[in-house]
Amino acid sequence: MTINIKLLRQLTQAYSPSGYEDDISKIIFDHLKKLELEPKKDLHNTVKITMGKGQKKVLVTAHIDEIGIVVNHIDERGFLKVSPIGFQYDEGISGSRVIFKNGKLGVLIKEGNNNDDLFLDIGAKNKKNAENLLPVGSFGVFVGDLIELDNNRMISKAMDNRIGVYVLLKTIERLKTYDLQNEITFAFTAQGEFSGLGAVTTGYSIAPDLTISIGIAKATDTRSETDNTIFLDQGIVIKVMDHSLIAHPLLKNYFIDLCEDKKIPYQLEVISEGQSDAAYISLLNKGVPAIGLSIPARYTQKALEMVSKSDVENAIKILYEGLKGTLI
Secondary structure, three states: OOOOHHHHHHHHHOOOEOOOOHHHHHHHHHHHHHOOOOOEEOOOOOEEEEEOOOOOEEEEEEEOOEOEEEEEEEOOOOOEEEEEEOOOOOHHHOOOEEEEOOOOEEEEEEOOOOHHHEEEEOOOOOHHHHHHHOOOOOEEEEOOOOEEEOOOEEEEOOHHHHHHHHHHHHHHHHHOOOOOOOEEEEEEEOOOOOOOHHHHHHHHHHOOOEEEEEEEEEOOOOOOOOOOOOOOOOOEEEEEEOOOOEOOHHHHHHHHHHHHHHOOOEEEEEOOOOOOHHHHHHOOOOOOOEEEEEEEEEOOOOOOEEEEHHHHHHHHHHHHHHHHOOOO
8 A cells, every 4th residue: 555645735725714614624525526536515615525325323523624724813013913713822933834725835933932922924014014914813824835755654744633534535435336234424524623513414414323533643752752652654543532432342442443453553652632523523412432543743734744554544544444334
């Protein structure tokens, strides 16, 4: 299996912050049409495709939006105050380039220790000039090309969660001609970094018997981390628990057993932060058994996020093998 770099570059470089997922949803929709499938897209740009027949309804999701910023104030000198969408500022953000829908560029600068000390410089001469270029309410995303590095590693902006989108698309390609034992809906959901809107509305409309969300897990194998528990190149991450979800034990054990049977490397994740589509959907109706499967990523919630090609390939393998089976 090789990574389709052309497709992944198209996915990662699409401008689509939370609430403005038009570009990425069109790419996904068009790709599914090329596979001779019949996707549907709702008003909020969540894209869905249903395959197979069976007693169980399975919902598999990956959110399509990316972290970004929104302009909330412009001072008299033309500097822009901004609010984060889907992340919290830290020291690694200063110096990052940001691009807006109209093509305007700026640089995030942090001159102090507080979030109030961070601003966006777009080269404006004064407030009026800045307002003409980027009025209050403008949404921007980080700039970061997809780059292939040594040792089968890749780095790009928006790996969270375009790499999850890629895994779903490649899994759909492999399952397209398979006689599935369940009715499986793949949903590429909007506003996963913000309100979970796409996951919740899809969950209500599908009323699944179980759900799986595909995302990224923070790799803790860098120099700045002391608690090394998640590593690049060591396989898919099976979520045990995060801030909002305790994975259903039957699903957790199903994927652990499957990985061991197929000799696919895996890691277990227990964290006190984070939230995923699976957490939103698990609370619907009478409660939905849920789990998250993730690709390890370094430098999460920054302008460039790193993943391993082998981890991506193993994520596709385990999702493909898992969805072929009966699940729980």
